[in-house]
Amino acid sequence: MAKKDGSVHRIWYDEPTLWASEQDSRVDKECKFLDKLFKKYKVKKILDVGCGAGSHCIKLKNLGYFPVGVDLNKKLIQYAKKKSPEIDFSVADQKNLGFNKEFDAVYTLCTVIAYAITNEDLVKTLKNHYRALKKNGLLIIDTFNPIIFIDKAEYEHERKNKENALGLYAIRKYSVDENKQLSIDEATFYNAKTNKKVSSDKSVKRMTFPQEMRFFLEQTGFSVLDFYGDFDFKHKKLDSHRMIVIAQKKKF
Ligand SMILES: C[S@@+](CC[C@H](N)C(=O)[O-])C[C@H]1O[C@@H](n2cnc3c(N)ncnc32)[C@H](O)[C@@H]1O
Numbered sequence: 001m002a003k004k005d006g007s008v009h010r011i012w013y014d015e016p017t018l019w020a021s022e023q024d025s026r027v028d029k030e031c032k033f034l035d036k037l038f039k040k041y042k043v044k045k046i047l048d049v050g051c052g053a054g055s056h057c058i059k060l061k062n063l064g065y066f067p068v069g070v071d072l073n074k075k076l077i078q079y080a081k082k083k084s085p086e087i088d089f090s091v092a093d094q095k096n097l098g099f100n101k102e103f104d105a106v107y108t109l110c111t112v113i114a115y116a117i118t119n120e121d122l123v124k125t126l127k128n129h130y131r132a133l134k135k136n137g138l139l140i141i142d143t144f145n146p147i148i149f150i151d152k153a154e155y156e157h158e159r160k161n162k163e164n165a166l167g168l169y170a171i172r173k174y175s176v177d178e179n180k181q182l183s184i185d186e187a188t189f190y191n192a193k194t195n196k197k198v199s200s201d202k203s204v205k206r207m208t209f210p211q212e213m214r215f216f217l218e219q220t221g222f223s224v225l226d227f228y229g230d231f232d233f234k235h236k237k238l239d240s241h242r243m244i245v246i247a248q249k250k251k252f
Helices: 016-040 055-062 074-083 120-130 146-151 210-219
Strands: 045-049 068-069 087-092 105-107 133-144 157-160 168-177 182-191 197-206 222-228 242-249
Touching: 016 045, 016 055, 016 074, 016 105, 045 055, 045 182, 055 068, 055 105, 068 074, 074 087, 120 133, 120 210, 133 210, 210 222, 210 242
Parallel strands: 045 068, 045 105, 068 087, 105 133
Antiparallel strands: 133 242, 157 168, 168 182, 182 197, 222 242
16 A cells, blocks of 8 residues: 555565565575676666665675666665665655666566556656666566466465564465456564564555566567566576566667
8 A cells, every 4th residue: 555655555665674684585696687687788877666675786786787776665765775875775756767868777676567556657667767778778677477376366365474573474365456457465464472463554566467568668669678487597488476578778
């Protein structure tokens, strides 16, 4: 659910150490993939849209890139700035970024783009990515692969998460709004000692099918280079929960 400032209310994002530990568990593999791709396309200056706690920016800076990170959540940006003051981190909405032809690549990982839940917001977001990129710039989108969720109908379920660093556990209830193509994740947090409810949140994200994503990208000035099912260049078949799209700003 959206907060007053438009950012997403999720316990994980409002407790940056929780999100940082989630992000850190993926960062090596994901940055290895990006590094390989960036070397191939001679990328140097990069924009991380929805950078969260900043882990990818920090890792990629250490690999020699020049990252800029934006996220709509103020707490996550404060946390990232404190962790790495030399990186330019700021609060911004993916629908209104304000960059103009500055980056060799834009990447947006772990379903950030799925927060653009309407067609209008998705187009606005992609147009902002387009504007931020230099000529022939690369766009890397990592989001849900809805085929898996819908085909196997495995997304409609409830599960209990492990206790986190705050001594809470979450019961997660997942459902799908088929008409609007939305994935709904409702989390209720309980104190692990007392089992008393502490808080709850709800996240609603857009699922975009591969050909639909291709259509939106082509309509906003990109050509699609590749789809992958994981961050290892081997998963050409979209048979996992992830859909990673590599697109390039078209030459006009
Ligand atoms: C699932 S997290 C992913 C964070 C990071 N990319 C990663 O790989 O860990 C989603 C992030 O998107 C951010 N976000 C949600 N809506 C956004 C928007 N409209 N503009 C920018 N960031 C947004 C959230 O604040 C959160 O940090």
